[in-house]
Amino acid sequence: MEDHKINIRLRMVIIKNGKLLVQYRTDHNYYFYVGGHLEWGETILEGCKREISEECDGAEFEFKKILYIRDFLFPERENEHSVEFFILGDIDKFEELEHHLDPQHSKNDIWCTWLDINNLPKNLFPHPLSLKLSEDYKNGFTKEGEYVGRMDK
Numbered sequence: 001m002e003d004h005k006i007n008i009r010l011r012m013v014i015i016k017n018g019k020l021l022v023q024y025r026t027d028h029n030y031y032f033y034v035g036g037h038l039e040w041g042e043t044i045l046e047g048c049k050r051e052i053s054e055e056c057d058g059a060e061f062e063f064k065k066i067l068y069i070r071d072f073l074f075p076e077r078e079n080e081h082s083v084e085f086f087i088l089g090d091i092d093k094f095e096e097l098e099h100h101l102d103p104q105h106s107k108n109d110i111w112c113t114w115l116d117i118n119n120l121p122k123n124l125f126p127h128p129l130s131l132k133l134s135e136d137y138k139n140g141f142t143k144e145g146e147y148v149g150r151m152d153k
Contacts, residue, residue: 004081005081006081006082006083007037007038007080007081007082007083008037008038008082008083008084008085009035009036009037009038009072009082009083009084009085010035010036010037010038010044010047010048010051010084010085010087011032011033011034011035011084011085011086011087012033012034012035012048012051012052012061012086012087012089013033013067013086013087013088013089013133014034014089014090014091015088015117015137016090016094016114017094018116018117018118019114019115019116019117020114020115020116020117020120020133021034021056021091021097021112021113021114022034022112022113022114022115022124023055023102023110023111023112023113024110024111024112024113025109025110026109026110027107027109029123030123030124030125031113031115031121031123031124031125032124032125033086034051034052034055034056034112035048035051035055036051036054036055044066044085044087045063048061048063048087048089049061052089052091054103054104055102055104055112056091056093056097056100056112057093057096057097057100059091059092059093059097060091060092061089061090061091062089062090062091062092063087063089064087064088064089064090065087065088065141065144065145066085066086066087066088066144066145067086067087067088067133067136067141067143067144067145067146068084068085068086068129068132068133068145068146068147068148069083069084069085069086069145069146069147069148070083070084070086070126070129070148070149070150070151071083071084071149071150072084072150073150086129086133088141094114097112097114098112098113098114099111099112099113100112117134117137118134118138120133120134126151126152128151128152129148129151132148
């Protein structure tokens with residue numbers, strides 16, 4: 001019997017001046033939300049702060065609220081099953097993050113960038129959630145902790 005486990009992922013939703021902070025992966029030509037895995041013994045807040053600091057040049061994270069909870073199932077790749085929390089927050093940096101390389105990736109193929117929240121590209125994953133996020137942003141993010149289920153690419 002295989003050893004299966006469920007991962008917890010944190011995805012931060014940072015919006016400043018009508019721009020959404022994301023990371024871009026050059027080798028696969030897609031964007032994704034800043035974040036990573038929750039580590040053993042960490043609270044969600046501690047994990048958010050650590051991930052933002054690691055990926056955004058020491059930026060400080062301010063937690064606002066959990067927007068979405070999503071199932072991420074990818075059985076074709078190592079039987080991955082994750083639960084993702086999309087968390088609205090703020091950080092203390094803006095322009096200096098444009099093209100900031102993620103130091104955890106030695107190939108220099110991942111960097112931060114800001115996208116227009118009203119014109120998100122189709123290669124921002126997960127795409128269905130990004131469409132929902134754009135609409136919810138226009139409406140002021142009235143819901144909190146919304147379970148969106150399995151939203152694949």
